[in-house]
Amino acid sequence: MSQSNYPFRSIETKWQKIWSKNKTFKVRVSKNKPKYYCLEMFPYPSGKIHMGHVRNYTIGDVIARFKKMQGFNVLHPMGFDSFGQPAENAAIKNRTHPKIWTEKCIFWMRKELKELGFSYDWERELSTHLSDYYRWNQWIFLKLFKKNLAYKKKEEVNWCPDCETTLANEEVLDGKCWRCKSEVIQKELEQWFIKITSYKERLLEDLDKLKNWPAQVITMQRNWLGKSEGVEVYFKEKERGFTISVFTTRVDTIFGVTYLVLAPEHPLIKEIIKGRPQEKEVLEFIERIKNKPKSIRLSEGLKKEGIFSGGFAINPVNNEEIPIWIADYVLMEYGTGAIMAVPSHDQRDFLFAKEHNLQLKIVIQNPQNPVSDPKELKEAYEGDGIQVNSAQFDGLSNQEAKEKIANWIEEKGMGKRASYWRLRDWLISRQRYWGTPIPIIYCDRCGIVSVPEKDLPVRLPSKVSISGRGGSPLNYVKSFVQTKCPKCKGSARRETDTMATFFDSSWYFLRFCSPHYEKSPFNKKEVSFWMPVDQYIGGIEHAVLHLLYSRFFTKFLKDLGLVDFDEPFQRLLTQGMVLKDGEVMSKSRGNIVDPDSIVKRYGADTLRLYILFAAPPQVEMDWSEKGIEGAFRFLNRLWRLLDYVGKNKNKLSKDLEKSMHRAIKEVTEDIESFKLNTAISHIMEFLNSIYQNLNYDITKATETIVLLISVFCPHIASEMWQRLGFKKDLFKESWPRFDPFLLKEEKITYIIQINGKLRSKIEVDVNINEEELKEIVLSDPKVKRWIQDRPLKRFIHVPRRLVNLVI
RNA sequence: GGGCAAGUGGCGGAAUGGCAUACGCACAGGACUUAAAAUCCUGGGUCCUUUAAAGGACGUGAGGGUUCGACUCCCUCCUUGCCCACCA
Numbered sequence: 018m019s020q021s022n023y024p025f026r027s028i029e030t031k032w033q034k035i036w037s038k039n040k041t042f043k044v045r046v047s048k049n050k051p052k053y054y055c056l057e058m059f060p061y062p063s064g065k066i067h068m069g070h071v072r073n074y075t076i077g078d079v080i081a082r083f084k085k086m087q088g089f090n091v092l093h094p095m096g097f098d099s100f101g102q103p104a105e106n107a108a109i110k111n112r113t114h115p116k117i118w119t120e121k122c123i124f125w126m127r128k129e130l131k132e133l134g135f136s137y138d139w140e141r142e143l144s145t146h147l148s149d150y151y152r153w154n155q156w157i158f159l160k161l162f163k164k165n166l167a168y169k170k171k172e173e174v175n176w177c178p179d180c181e182t183t184l185a186n187e188e189v190l191d192g193k194c195w196r197c198k199s200e201v202i203q204k205e206l207e208q209w210f211i212k213i214t215s216y217k218e219r220l221l222e223d224l225d226k227l228k229n230w231p232a233q234v235i236t237m238q239r240n241w242l243g244k245s246e247g248v249e250v251y252f253k254e255k256e257r258g259f260t261i262s263v264f265t266t267r268v269d270t271i272f273g274v275t276y277l278v279l280a281p282e283h284p285l286i287k288e289i290i291k292g293r294p295q296e297k298e299v300l301e302f303i304e305r306i307k308n309k310p311k312s313i314r315l316s317e318g319l320k321k322e323g324i325f326s327g328g329f330a331i332n333p334v335n336n337e338e339i340p341i342w343i344a345d346y347v348l349m350e351y352g353t354g355a356i357m358a359v360p361s362h363d364q365r366d367f368l369f370a371k372e373h374n375l376q377l378k379i380v381i382q383n384p385q386n387p388v389s390d391p392k393e394l395k396e397a398y399e400g401d402g403i404q405v406n407s408a409q410f411d412g413l414s415n416q417e418a419k420e421k422i423a424n425w426i427e428e429k430g431m432g433k434r435a436s437y438w439r440l441r442d443w444l445i446s447r448q449r450y451w452g453t454p455i456p457i458i459y460c461d462r463c464g465i466v467s468v469p470e471k472d473l474p475v476r477l478p479s480k481v482s483i484s485g486r487g488g489s490p491l492n493y494v495k496s497f498v499q500t501k502c503p504k505c506k507g508s509a510r511r512e513t514d515t516m517a518t519f520f521d522s523s524w525y526f527l528r529f530c531s532p533h534y535e536k537s538p539f540n541k542k543e544v545s546f547w548m549p550v551d552q553y554i555g556g557i558e559h560a561v562l563h564l565l566y567s568r569f570f571t572k573f574l575k576d577l578g579l580v581d582f583d584e585p586f587q588r589l590l591t592q593g594m595v596l597k598d599g600e601v602m603s604k605s606r607g608n609i610v611d612p613d614s615i616v617k618r619y620g621a622d623t624l625r626l627y628i629l630f631a632a633p634p635q636v637e638m639d640w641s642e643k644g645i646e647g648a649f650r651f652l653n654r655l656w657r658l659l660d661y662v663g664k665n666k667n668k669l670s671k672d673l674e675k676s677m678h679r680a681i682k683e684v685t686e687d688i689e690s691f692k693l694n695t696a697i698s699h700i701m702e703f704l705n706s707i708y709q710n711l712n713y714d715i716t717k718a719t720e721t722i723v724l725l726i727s728v729f730c731p732h733i734a735s736e737m738w739q740r741l742g743f744k745k746d747l748f749k750e751s752w753p754r755f756d757p758f759l760l761k762e763e764k765i766t767y768i769i770q771i772n773g774k775l776r777s778k779i780e781v782d783v784n785i786n787e788e789e790l791k792e793i794v795l796s797d798p799k800v801k802r803w804i805q806d807r808p809l810k811r812f813i814h815v816p817r818r819l820v821n822l823v824i
Numbered sequence: 825g826g827g828c829a830a831g832u833g834g835c836g837g838a839a840u841g842g843c844a845u846a847c848g849c850a851c852a853g854g855a856c857u858u859a860a861a862a863u864c865c866u867g868g869g870u871c872c873u874u875u876a877a878a879g880g881a882c883g884u885g886a887g888g889g890u891u892c893g894a895c896u897c898c899c900u901c902c903u904u905g906c907c908c909a910c911c912a
Contacts, residue, residue, distance in 0.1 A: 021862060233828055233907085240827070240908065247912080265912060278912090321910075346910040356912045364825085365910060439911060557906075594906095630848070631836060636829095637905080643849050644836065651848085657863085695838070698847035705847090708864080768843050773893040775843055813892050819842055823892050 022649075023656035025620030029732045033131060041748060042136040046090045046546075053089035054547045055081040056526055056586075058555030058563070062097045062122035062144075066129040068595040068602055068628070068640065069556065071612045075625045076592055076634050076693065077554045078135045082728040083688050085136075086752040092547050093136055094529040096143035097123050100151070101518045102180065105451045108483050115451045116479065119146055129613060133621045134731050136748075141532045145521040146451070150528065152474030153538035154520055155456040157570070159467050160577060162457075166212040167445075169465065174444060176204035181488060182448045183208055209446035209455060209514065213569050217242055217440050219583075220568060229588035231635070234560045241561045243439025248423050249353065250432035252277060254289065255329040255338060261285060264352035264437055268426065269419040270359040272407040273380035275370070276340045277330050278323065278356050281306045282349040286326065289341060293327035299343060306345045321346045321369045332357075333431040334422075335408065344369060352437050360397065367397035380406050381415050443566070445517045448489040450481055452515030460502035460509040469503050475511070489513040523566040524574070526550055526585060537579075545581055553586040560591065590691060593637035595628075602640070610640055622730035623649045629693045629729060652733055655704060655726065658719050659740055661711055670713040674759060676706040677718050681755035684725050693729075700725050716741075724753050768819035769794055771803045787814055794820050 036042065046052075057077035060070055074095075081093035104115035111118070123144060130137070143150055161167040175184040177194040184194060189201050213220075221242050224235050247266035254261060261277060279286055281303045290296045302324045323344030330341050346365060347356050360370035360377045370377060377391035381402040388394060404410045410418045426432045446455060454475045456468035468475055478497045481490050491497055491513035502509035524538065530547045531540035564586070571585040594601055597608040615624045627648035632638035680703035687696035700722065707718050720741055727734035727747055738747040762783060767790070769777040777799040781790060791812060794800055804824055811823040 236828065237907065243911065245911070263912080267912080344910095346912095348911070351911045353912095358912090363912075365912080437911080560907080633837085636837095639836070641836070641849075647848050654863090694836095695847080698838075701847055766843085770842080770893070773842090773891090778843075811892060813842095815842060815893095819893090821842080821892050 021653070023653050023733065025622065025652075025733070028736045029132070029134065029621055032732045032735045033134060035735075036134075036136075037131070037139075039746070040140070041746060042093065042138050043140055044090070044092055044138050050088055050090045052092070052547055053081075053084040053552075054092045054550045055084065055552045056092075056094070056529070056550045056554070058553075058559065059096045059098050059522070059525060060126065061101060061103070062099050062119055062126050063103060064122040064125055066126055066133075066612050068610060068612055071133065071624060072595055072628050072634075072638070073554055073556070073592055074130070074133070074135050075628055076590065076691075077552075078625075079629065079688065079693060079728045080552055080554075081136055082731065082748065083752065085748060086724075086728070086750065088751060092529065093138060094141040094143075094532070095130065095135070095137040095139070096141075096525060096529070096532075097126070097145070098518060098522050098525070099123060099144045099146040100452045100515075100521055102449065102451070105449060105483055108451075114479070115483070116146065119144075119451075132616055133612070133625065136731070141529055143525065143528055143532050145453075145518070145525065148474045148476055149533075149535075150525075151453040151477075151521070153524075153528070154453040154516060155468070155473050155475060156470065156538060157524065157574075158516070158520075159456060159470065159473075161211060161573065162467050164573075166215060166573070167209060168212065169207055169209055171205060171207050172210075173203045174206050174208055175201045176206070177201055180449075183444055183446060208444055211443040211445055213443045213566075214438065214440055216569050216572050217244070217438050219572055220440075220565065223568070223572075223583055226584055227586075227589070230586075231589065231591055234557070234564065234589060234591060237560045238565060241440065241565065244436055245438075246434070246436045248426060248432050249435040250357065250426060251333060252330040252339075252357070253333070254341075255331055257288065257328075259285065259288060261330060261341070261355055262353040262432075263355045263357045264435060265357055267359065267362065267419075268422050269404065269407075269415040270362045270380055271332070271334050271357065271422060271426075272404075272410075273359040273361055273378045274332050274337075274339060274357040275360060275376040275378055276342055276358045278342045278344045278347045278358050278366075278369075279326070280347040280349040280354040281343055281345060283343070283354045285355075286343060289326050289328040295325065295327035299324055299326055302343065321365070321372065323369060323373060325373075333429075334426070340375070342373070342375075350441070351439070361391055361394060362397050362399055364397040364399065367394070378406060380404060443569075445520055446514035447517050448513075449515050450477075450483055450490040452518060453477075453521065454491070455512045455514055455516060457512040458500060458502060458509050459512065460505060460507060462507055463502055463504045463509075466502055466504055466509070472503070477515075489515070491515070519562060519566050522563055523570040526553075526567070527574075527580070539579075541579060544579075548580065549582050549584060550586045552588045552590065554590045554592060556594070557591040564589075590634060592634050593632065595640060596637055597640045615645065619645060619649045620652075620732070622733050623652055626652065626697065626729055630697045631694070633694050634691055651701060651704070652730065654708075655722065656733065656737070658704075658707065658715065658722075659737060662716050662719050662741065663714075665712060665714055667713045669715075669717055670710050673706060673710040673713060673715070673718055676703055677721050678755040678759045679703075680706075680725065681721065681753045682757075682760065685752070685755070688728070697729060700729075721753050723747075724750060765817055767794075769797065769800060770819060770821040771800070772823060773821060776800065776803050783817070790814065790820065794822070 055077055057073050081091050085091045099119050104119045107113060107118045108115045145151060158167055175189045177184055177199060179199040180194060183206065184201060193199065194201055221239065221244055224238060227235060245266050247264055248268040249262050249264050250271065252261045252263060263277065290299045321344055323342050326341045326343055328341045329338050332339055358366040360366040360375065361379045362381055377394065379388065379391050381398065382405050383398045383400060383402050401415055404413045404415055404418045407418065410422060413421065423434055427434065454477055456473060456475045458466045458468060460466055478494050481494050483490050498510045498513060500509055500511050527539045527544055527548065531543040534540045567585050571580060572583060574580045575583060596602065597610060602609050612624060623645060627645050630648060631644050680699050683699040684696045687699065703722055707715050707722065723734050723737045735747045764780050765783050767779050767781060768775060769779060777797055779793060779797055781793060807824045809822060809824055813821040
């Protein structure tokens with residue numbers, strides 16, 4: 018690197034020290050200013066900052082600094098999501114205690130974050146593994162428990178055999194553990210659940226309030242909640258008379274039902290097959306399906322296994338007798354665990370019917386391609402059409418029939434309208450050490466007893482042996498397990514499961530408002546001042562889990578009267594991933610670029626500038642070393658301005674003044690709409706323009722460009738600001754304003770199109786009227802040549818822009 | 825299978841329905857230098873006519889449509905990425 022480069026290393030350390038010593042970014046509230054809470058998703062302390070963090074936190078830092086200079090009280094905190102499995106894995110691998118490992122990681126990450134110059138109020142830092150944080154997890158858990166929203170039940174749960182722990186539905190991806198990628202199996206266990214389903218309606222309805230969230234995230238949450246409205250219909254078993262309920266969203270097809278299908282786990286199966294010749298075969302079938310891991314059941318895709326039960330049911334709408342089948346493609350967890358099959362109008366049913374030679378019956382006629390013989394069907398017709406073979410509903414459109422049939426079924430008592438949801442209750446217990454102990458005590462006399470609030474926190478014992486085998490390590494810590502029952506004072510034992518870490522991160526944004534408050538999870542007054550978060554920034558991978566849980570917690574706390582808002586995050590920005598050569602940067606691919614190495618070679622300002630300039634924040638960006646060079650060159654070019662300031666006494670040129678005001682306008686508007694890449698390109702244009710005007714006095718322009726770049730590259734900006742002679746800290750200055758009057762043009766360039774194609778340009782006075790304009794345009798030599806003697810059909814005039822002549 | 829997003833020069837990317845390719849990278853030329861680097865300036869969509877100046881045709885994944893005018897809006901299709909997935 019040549020000696021002409023600006024001394025970024027000394028500048029960056031100098032200003033980081035000054036900011037730290039002066040507590041420049043400590044929150045100081047002025048009563049007459051509005052508030053702005055800018056939050057980035059806090060990291061898991063893995064030990065190293067990666068490029069995704071740099072991108073996330075740089076976007077947030079620009080917004081926080083910008084809002085501060087615009088005169089807001091800004092809350093911009095940072096902390097660590099420090100409970101979780103990797104600490105335990107590291108403990109097993111390196112024989113280090115998870116606490117020691119975690120705190121080392123935090124130390125290194127905090128250092129790196131400081132070296133990137135982010136404007137956090139470090140006095141508000143929090144870590145979720147510390148008891149002054151997790152005690153409030155326990156406190157909130159007890160509130161949930163009291164309201165019957167935390168409960169224990171025995172259930173088939175997702176179990177990761179490698180991690181030896183349970184997983185939430187949300188943590189199972191593709192039948193695999195989200196962390197270690199091993200096959201998840203089903204296991205029956207007593208587990209703690211949070212009744213998030215009690216809030217499903219509100220979680221769905223309030224999505225409409227989130228006007229400033231990406232539509233994509235809203236859709237993903239809506240799909241996850243998965244409300245579907247339909248009708249529950251009662252089918253009678255023909256000989257034994259009991260009722261089988263089925264749920265359908267397509268009640269318009271009910272006259273086309275040719276069989277029923279029950280999930281293999283359905284409790285009524287026993288009753289149906291009892292004493293029938295099929296009994297043994299069916300039991301064998303069920304046993305086989307049950308033993309098949311769910312991941313395999315899913316991966317086999319469209320291959321549907323099934324067996325006839327021997328029983329028949331009566332379709333209540335037309336008294337038709339239909340066979341009852343059992344098949345693995347019907348899930349006990351959804352709906353009623355039983356479906357009515359309409360093979361002509363449902364593709365899954367169609368495939369199953371073809372395979373098992375079951376009947377088909379057409380009840381909705383495709384208007385484009387009417388088919389009357391079901392044998393001609395090549396696939397199910399799932400679209401809209403006209404009802405046929407549907408008794409009194411024949412001839413109606415199926416949409417109309419859907420309503421009328423539902424009404425009729427309800428009137429006759431053959432069923433009722435119902436809605437079913439995909440959302441399940443949230444499984445939070447983990448058989449792991451490194452998490453918040455669940456504050457529950459088991460007493461032989463009193464049963465499940467909650468730990469009294471005054472006894473919180475239930476501290477995580479530090480002496481423990483972690484092997485990664487044999488369930489929860491806390492089970493083996495006698496001094497922890499053995500305790501007294503808070504009710505009867507008799508001997509009792511503690512719950513040894515810990516909480517899933519998503520619990521910790523579901524309310525940390527509230528804790529940041531009063532991080533050291535000791536009387537409750539947060540100071541209500543502080544929270545009602547700062548919350549909701551004005552801008553939340555993080556990765557799309559949290560679109561369902563973290564964001565859904567946080568919304569749920571907020572609603573629960575509102576019901577307790579602890580907060581006065583429904584939704585925690587007003588605006589959400591999901592930033593794109595950082596790629597290298599078109600692939601995600603990851604350890605396994607070995608294509609990681611360490612941010613620290615870039616900071617050492619080019620400085621934090623260059624890294625920050627490049628990562629924002631390379632692509633719009635929401636889009637994925639491809640890492641390029643060449644681009645880094647470009648950003649570095651730009652900062653050097655900016656730095657060199659100092660050599661020219663004050664050298665030339667000529668006045669500020671009109672041209673430069675205009676480009677200065679234009680730059681202020683464009684940069685301001687672009688930051689406000691998160692177009693940070695074009696905001697930077699406008700600063701670059703402005704710098705080019707300063708270099709074109711070195712014959713004039715560039716002092717004012719230089720001061721302005723330093724203010725504009727300061728939110729992106731705070732170190733170099735601070736240093737230049739000082740060298741320009743200012744004593745006051747740059748970040749106490751206000752954001753520059755532009756004068757719209759100076760941006761007014763006197764002359765305007767009109768585009769002249771002929772039949773929509775660009776043919777000429779003319780420069781005219783701004784205030785020209787249409788008559789004059791027409792005259793000038795028609796006398797333009799190029800226009801004359803194009804028109805020749807063809808008649809003018811239309812003269813389209815878009816004021817201040819263009820003229821289109823149609824000939 | 826369903827949902828969402830995207831497809832623009834050699835590359836990253838710009839463009840309230842109105843100059844396609846701003847800004848940057850890479851490249852080429854010039855200035856400075858003994859030289860190189862750095863720096864400053866200039867030039868680059870493709871093709872055709874032309875010594876040149878200049879002019880023309882074609883150009884935003886493919887095809888169609890709406891419009892005086894489409895990268896932008898609508899329809900069909902292709903490709904890529906992400907998310908969800910036997911959800912009745």
